[in-house]
Amino acid sequence: MSERENILARVKEALTVAAPLPGSHHGAHAEPASLPTQEDHRRVLPLVGESFEERVALFAKNSDELRSDFKLLIDQSELVAALNKLRAAEGWTRVASHKGSLTDAACQALGLPVLLTDAGFDKTELEKCPVGISECDALVAQTGSVLVTSRSAGGRALSVLPPHHVVLARRGQLVPGLPEAFALVKQKYGADYPSMISFITGPSRTGDIERILVLGAHGPKKLTILCF
């Protein structure tokens, strides 16, 4: 027998005896009829406001605490201005990015040499780029997270290898919470998932030395989210 069969046989054998139900020691609980629904999850998770304004405010508050740089912009021209300001402040001489409607426009406006990751790239070169500019699948108000996938954001490395990650998002991409974010992933990719789905929440961080927060442990030291 293969180890797979061995293990599964042991599992089956073990499960012939029923286990007490969760929480049964203090007052009996009935066997859960079904797994929790999205409604159930929403009911217990932190509250997110109903209106767009409340959600943006929550995303901004979370970004603040996470030390992400979140900017809500009016239109594309403000976006270009914000990018050019960053470029000047950090002295970018080139950028890394991927093909996409938002990124294409941004790269064009910046007018710098671009390392595109789409068709494969040299990782040492990417490591030397001062910034990675990517699109995303969603922004999550509840947690201040950016949802990216290997398909939507130029692969796996672009959003973590350069020291600064700039995310471009449309207002309509802001979702209230994680339940909605997962629903979106399912709906968008359900037939064929990308090999990586990642919730990025703030710049890379560590508290491993005396529980003191340091940014940029391995991934980006800065996370900028430009939403218009």
Next chain:
Amino acid sequence: MSTAAVAFKKDAVRLSADLRHRALIQGALSKYELKRDEKQALFQDWQGARQLAAETKWEAVNHLDTYLDQFVRGLEARGTKVHWASTAQQARDIMVGICREKSARSIVKSKAMTAEEIHLNEALEHAGFDVVESDLGEFIVQLREEAPYHIVFPAMHLTRGEIKDVFERKLHDAPSDSPEELTMVARRVLRQKYVQADVGITGANFAVAETGMVSVTENEGNARLTAALPKTMITLLGIEKIVPRLEDLALFLPMLATVGAGQLISGYNTMYGGPRQPGEADGPEEFHVVLLDNNRTAILADAEQRDSLHCIRCGACLNVCPIYRNVGGHTYGTTYPGPIGSVITPNLRGLQEWKHLSYSSSLCGACTEACPVKIDLAHHLLQNRRNASRQKPSFLQRMAFKLFAPLATKPWLWSLLVTKGGRFGQIFHGLVKGTRLDPAYVWTKTRDLPPIARQSFKEWWKERK
């Protein structure tokens, strides 16, 4: 006493009296506690969330065969190679084998308690590979050649000075003891490792059955890099990590971060479903998933304690445990310290050898209350004690309880031997109190004993009637 028990006692005696250690740990955890309480309060119904999480894990664990099968089929459909290991040895062999086949020279690893459990680093190093831990805390304890102190905060027991020292000794690079600068040293060193590494190894926090994905939680981005740059990626995980559906993560990710580190959600939560897919920019050419049993099925077979497989390794029970906080993580001598370690280690590694962990608890139940998936931890300690003494009773203890029974149930005996006898004994107790001749020395060495009352309650009651 087993050798493990002797070592435990020795270290516990030393560390529980070490006031510097006590202050360090209480200090580190008090920052965490503030954040945890703040984040927990944001939940609309934390207790409800625990119940949902427990039910979800219950469903997964109690139908593990079905979900494992679904999980594996999903992974395989997208070109992942899945391996099954009944034992630690098999898992090590599989992983060493993959690294050999890839003619790997250097391996970069992100934090994985399961890898600690099977002593993977030793095996890889023994086979001639260069392995580097990329999580900062793990990197630090690897440099110090010691085990992680905590399952979430591996270097919690070290001061910045101690970390500076080891950086100086091993990396010859430690500009100052500022956490910021030390972190940047590690960043520089490890960046090169990622780019060079041939194989990347990660653990996993969850295995999503429905979509065939592993979910990895981290804060530093080191696992993201480990999964992005090397040509081969290996994920090692225990078979119990299953959750049924992708959306279950909407509940588990924020709960894990809240009680694990006092965060709304951890820095990076990433689901990997395969190697680089056609049309994707990068990612490993090969993705291997190693599923480890290593006695988990033995725990599964114990229906009473099956829920200990619900564990999401958040560390919350360690953080609230007064034993852990006083004796520290290394004293346990196990991969998993704290309450969960004291529950599962005797069942994973031998009841008689490790039962002392189940006894070294005041059964205060703080762990049970903290556990986000409602594992009945404190009661499992009791059950381990019961199982241990059933399997191999101590003659002396059993005799003591046997003799106690008639004493406790016969009033005249109680009155004669305990009440009156106690008063008589007390006359002489003063002579030896607090010395090694004192039969109550274990108590009186550090604590006073109250005197037996001149009139006991029962005597008062009788007189009154």
Next chain:
Amino acid sequence: MTVTLFIPCFVDLLYPQVGIAMVKILEKLGHKVECPDSPACCGQPAFNTGYWDESRDVAVKLLEQLKDAEVVVIASGSCGAMMKVFYPDLFAGTPHHALARQVSGRCFEFSQFLVDQLGVTDLGAQFPHRVTFHDGCHSLREMRIHAAPRRLMQRVQGLELIEMKQTVCCGFGGTFSAKFPMISTAMGEVKCGLALDTSAEYVVSCDSSCLMHIQGLIDRQKKPLKTIHLAEILAQS
């Protein structure tokens, strides 16, 4: 109502005043108090050490004695937890299981009984002191007692309650305190530290066993702190 009072061994021998206070309070409220002569123990030491058969030898006697009791009031949260929560586990699969469940349903810790069963919070007591309250772990987490003692203290004239910053175990843990005395002592020191931080004069609790541990450390280390059982306060007027 006829209240059967269970006085555990350490209250009988070391803190009879606690039991006496309970008798007086219950009688003052117009209830008849009964106090069976035996056994002196609920069987917890053997149970916690893993010797369930030996624990049952003791517990079964107690069960039989309490079989007809209208209500059982227990002068300790820890023994209360043993009888209310653990007896059904201890007797699972034995002929006494049904009886154990029946009796455990009628068991209450003293403060819980006053507040939740009798609806009494004001006993006209006076205690002009600053106090802090120690939740015995079994009271708090097995018996789920938190509000009851606090509501009783609220109505004690002159009493000022200052809560400790953290809810932690005092380190007693029954046989644990003898098996692992150094860990137990360290835990006790942490507890005393928290209590001293409140600048209270007294540590109050519903568990005499915890108070014995705390007092033992206070006495040895000569700390400016005293301990007292809630029932003793409630009996003062």
